Amino acid sequence: MKRYGTDPTEDDDGIEIGIAEYAVTTNGTQLSTFGLGSCVAVALYEPSSGVSALAHVMLPRAQSGDQIEEAGKFADTAVEAMLAEMVERGADRDEIRAKIVGGSEMFDFSGIAEGVGRRNIEAVERELEALDVPIEAEDVGGDHGRSVEFDGETGTLALKTAEDGVTEL
Amino acid sequence: MRLDVNTLGTFHDMAQEGAQAAADRLSKMTDVETQLDVTKLNFMSKEDIRAEFDDGGYFGVRVRLAGGPGGQSIVVFDRESAREIVKTLVPDTDPEEFSEMDRSAITELGHILNNGFIDGWADVLETAIDISTPEFVEGETAEAVIGDLEEAMGRSDLALMFQSHIHAVGTEISFSHYLFPNYDAMGEALSKVTERPRTEGFPYEKLTGFDRMVDKGADEVANSVTQMTGFDTAVEIRRINFVPVESIPRDVSDLRQVGVAFTFDGLPSGYLVFLFDEDSAREIVDSLLPTTPEDALGEMGESAIKELGNIMASGFLDGWANVLDTAIDMSTPNYIRDMGSALVDPIAIEVARNQEYAFVFDTLIRARDREFDCVIMAIPEEGDLERALGALDIDDIGREREAPSFPIDEV
Numbered sequence: 001m002k003r004y005g006t007d008p009t010e011d012d013d014g015i016e017i018g019i020a021e022y023a024v025t026t027n028g029t030q031l032s033t034f035g036l037g038s039c040v041a042v043a044l045y046e047p048s049s050g051v052s053a054l055a056h057v058m059l060p061r062a063q064s065g066d067q068i069e070e071a072g073k074f075a076d077t078a079v080e081a082m083l084a085e086m087v088e089r090g091a092d093r094d095e096i097r098a099k100i101v102g103g104s105e106m107f108d109f110s111g112i113a114e115g116v117g118r119r120n121i122e123a124v125e126r127e128l129e130a131l132d133v134p135i136e137a138e139d140v141g142g143d144h145g146r147s148v149e150f151d152g153e154t155g156t157l158a159l160k161t162a163e164d165g166v167t168e169l
Numbered sequence: 170m171r172l173d174v175n176t177l178g179t180f181h182d183m184a185q186e187g188a189q190a191a192a193d194r195l196s197k198m199t200d201v202e203t204q205l206d207v208t209k210l211n212f213m214s215k216e217d218i219r220a221e222f223d224d225g226g227y228f229g230v231r232v233r234l235a236g237g238p239g240g241q242s243i244v245v246f247d248r249e250s251a252r253e254i255v256k257t258l259v260p261d262t263d264p265e266e267f268s269e270m271d272r273s274a275i276t277e278l279g280h281i282l283n284n285g286f287i288d289g290w291a292d293v294l295e296t297a298i299d300i301s302t303p304e305f306v307e308g309e310t311a312e313a314v315i316g317d318l319e320e321a322m323g324r325s326d327l328a329l330m331f332q333s334h335i336h337a338v339g340t341e342i343s344f345s346h347y348l349f350p351n352y353d354a355m356g357e358a359l360s361k362v363t364e365r366p367r368t369e370g371f372p373y374e375k376l377t378g379f380d381r382m383v384d385k386g387a388d389e390v391a392n393s394v395t396q397m398t399g400f401d402t403a404v405e406i407r408r409i410n411f412v413p414v415e416s417i418p419r420d421v422s423d424l425r426q427v428g429v430a431f432t433f434d435g436l437p438s439g440y441l442v443f444l445f446d447e448d449s450a451r452e453i454v455d456s457l458l459p460t461t462p463e464d465a466l467g468e469m470g471e472s473a474i475k476e477l478g479n480i481m482a483s484g485f486l487d488g489w490a491n492v493l494d495t496a497i498d499m500s501t502p503n504y505i506r507d508m509g510s511a512l513v514d515p516i517a518i519e520v521a522r523n524q525e526y527a528f529v530f531d532t533l534i535r536a537r538d539r540e541f542d543c544v545i546m547a548i549p550e551e552g553d554l555e556r557a558l559g560a561l562d563i564d565d566i567g568r569e570r571e572a573p574s575f576p577i578d579e580v
Contacts (some may be wrong), residue, residue, distance in 0.1 A: 020415035035423035035510025038518050042403065058415060058518055073415060073521075106515045107503045111441070112432055113515030121517075145511025147423060162425045162507050 010044035014016035014149075022055035024085045028153035031166045037148045040062035040075070040124050043099045043148070044082050044133065053082035054153025060123030075123035083129035083131060097136045098128050099150075099157045099169055104142050117141065137169040171372055174551045176359055177210060178526050179293065179409050183238075184348075187289030188333035191244075191346065194285040195337060198278055199257055202338045210411040211262055215318050217407060221345075222311040228272075229314040229349045230279025231305040237290055237298035237358050239351030241321065243306075244279040246313055246344045250277055253342045276305045286333075286346060294358045307552045308476065321349040325373065327380045371559045378492060378561045383407045385488030387532045392543060393484040396411070396535065397477055398456040400541055406533040414527050417517040417548070419511040426450075426509040427466065429478030429562045430516065433486055435497035436560075441485060443478050444509055444544040449564030452541050466506060475502040484564055493557045516548065524551050 014030030015023045019039060021029055031054035033041050044053035069079040087093050103121035105145040107113060118165035121140045128135055139146070139159055151160040157169040179291045185208050192203040196543045213221075233241050246254065251259040255262055258274040267275075280303040291298045306314050315321050322328040328349060336343035352373050387404040412420075414466040427450035431441045445453065447466065455461045456479065477504050490497045505512050520527050530547040549557075 012177050018415075019510075019517070022565055035418060035421070035508045037418075037511035037514035039509075039514050052452065057516075059521055104511070104515075106507065106512060107430065112430055112500070112503055113519040116515055116518045127575035145423075147508065 008037065008098050013125055014061070017054050017056050017072075018069075019056050020058045020070065020073035024053040024082060024089060024115050026089050026150055028053050030149055030151055032147070032149040036148070037104055037106045038102070038113060039122060040100055040102040040117075040120045040140070041076070041146075041148050041150075042081075042082070042124055043101075043150045043157055044086060044096055045152050046086060046096045047093060047155060048092060049057060049090045050064060050087045050153045051089050051091035052150065052155075053086055053134060054148075055079070055082060055148050057120060062064040072116060074128050075120060079124070079127045079131060079133070081134070096160070097155065098143075099136055100124055100128075100138045100140060101146055101148050101157065101159055102115055103140045103167070104144055106145070106148070108143070117167050139167075139169060171356065171399075172376070173371070173555060174524065176528055178266075179362065180326065180329075181208070181210050181411060181413065181526065183290045183293040184210060184331045184333065186293050187286035187331075188335065188346065189351055190289035191282045191285030191333070192335045194281050194448045195278075195335060195342075197343075197374050198281060199337050199340070199342060200339055200340075201255075203335055204338055205335050208333045209331075209509070211330045211332055211356070212221040212376060212379055212411075213330050214327055214407075215322065218315070218318060218330070219405070220327065222314060224310070226309050227307070227314050228267075228275050228279075230276050230283060231306055231314075232287075234287065235301075237287070237294050237296050237354070238348065238423045239354030240288060240323075240349045242283050242300075243315060243349075244282045244344055245347065246275065246279070246342075250344060253279055253340055255339075257339065257342075269430060270341070270427050271515070272305055272307075276303055279303060279305075282344065286348070290521075293362070295362055295403060296358060296518045300479050305486070305544045309545070315347070315349070320554050323352050323353075325376070327376045329373075329376075352439070357371040368440075371555060375561055377559045378558050379409055381492040382489050382494075383409060383530060383532070386485040386530065386547065387534070389484030389488040389489075389531070390481045393480045394477070397480060398453060400452070400456065400536040401538040402534050402536050402541070404532060405535040406531070408531045410529045410531055413525060414517050414521040417520070417527065417529060417546075418514040420529075420531075421509040421513045421544075421546075423508045423510045426512065427474060428505045428507075428509070428512045430503045430505065431473060431478075431514075432500045433497050434480075434499070435490070435496070436493065436495040436551075436557045437489075437549035438555070439547065439549035440520070441482055441548075442513060442516065442546045444512070445474070446542060447506075449541045449543065450474055451508075452536075452539060460465055471504050475504050478502045480505075480542075481545075487549065489547075493561060495557060513546065520548055520550070527551065528554060539541040 016143040019035040032058040103117040331348040451465040456474040532545040
């Protein structure tokens, strides 16, 4: 079945990436995504060119038959798509670094969505390792929600939780 | 027309494609960037549709379709948006009064937007769609804008309605769009593009079962809350959305909320979540405990909210089991207090492992005598729901059973 993906939303505060979306920017526009539970945010940046990218990944890997418009939904396709687009837009492939956030287990002992956060983290880590992208910082696992704002020029990732306020990665 | 999840997926694509085309045209006309806020496939009763139009005056531009989905397509502006449009398109006009020229400017824009949608649908359905001359409509009720609801809904209890909301960034211009398809024409058009025999899925009429499920489930929950807390609660919104799974968390605020979640198992199986904003959660604790603890949402508060959640879930699922004439078991309650969307996303992920789209039964319960809101999201597994609806005897819907399908005193 043909599917049409949605696009991230851009306004004066930067680009907001929704669940299962990703965006690449070259001009230091702030990239943000909100309400990560078991989903994982994958932030990539390359300091010399200022090219950066952020994805809000929902599932570990795409199945055959999944549409190309849905690249941001899966760990494997999101990382690949962001890397390709970053290089195309002037990033030095060997200098790209990653920061990852999310992958909580929101529900205790319940059988609701058990292990989905952990599986997402593992898939993102595996994909980045396979493609030789070092993980510079991470805040993953636990049992709480997170939001992130990513400054692609400096690589600073502001992490917000309901309990602890804002910290920087 | 027969429905299944694939058919509805094609419907959703059609809605999305049409809405994007219309948003692009609004951009061109007003010379500002537009944002497609939401595209939904809703199943709505007459009362739900009337409730959509209870907030002031509306201007609409309506066309009838020949070919494709048939039926009618309506672009609706509220009064504020209409005024802004007139200011943009008709210089030197008095925006407080709508002159003949203002009305024709609105009609022209509405027609262009309708055409945008229709071109998008024609693309997905791979067919030509002819349209009638646009009709300008104006009024304060659903009937004034849409016309006779019985007729628009094809004489069924539940309208399959396509709804989009689009706004021009930085302005007050926004509009809603509604498509009421002709079910036979729609079935015909779909069978051509989906290349599958028309006997699959369940007949449209069985969606009556949906309507009863929504009604029963929501009423049972409102009653449970009133009985337990003494709040004067009523069902404010009842809606069945058919959406891509990734849209489920997008519709939930990322503010901190209190959630009680359950899995349920039977025909259908699925997930049920109650979401309270923190003030509403405190109201619950206040009403259920003899004295409110200093930290209302601490351990004592948590178990009070879980207990209420448990009774609400029992009522909700018993309402469903009653309509579907099946048995549904539920899990123990799971309590979480965190960002609302983060709280729902693990459930969306779990659902996404097996299906691309989901039916979301979306209900808002509100108290009339205090600040209390509760959002209920129920997400049945699609295969189960199809089977449950397929097995439903329409003549028998809503027959009262003697006992609930499960005890309600287990926490």
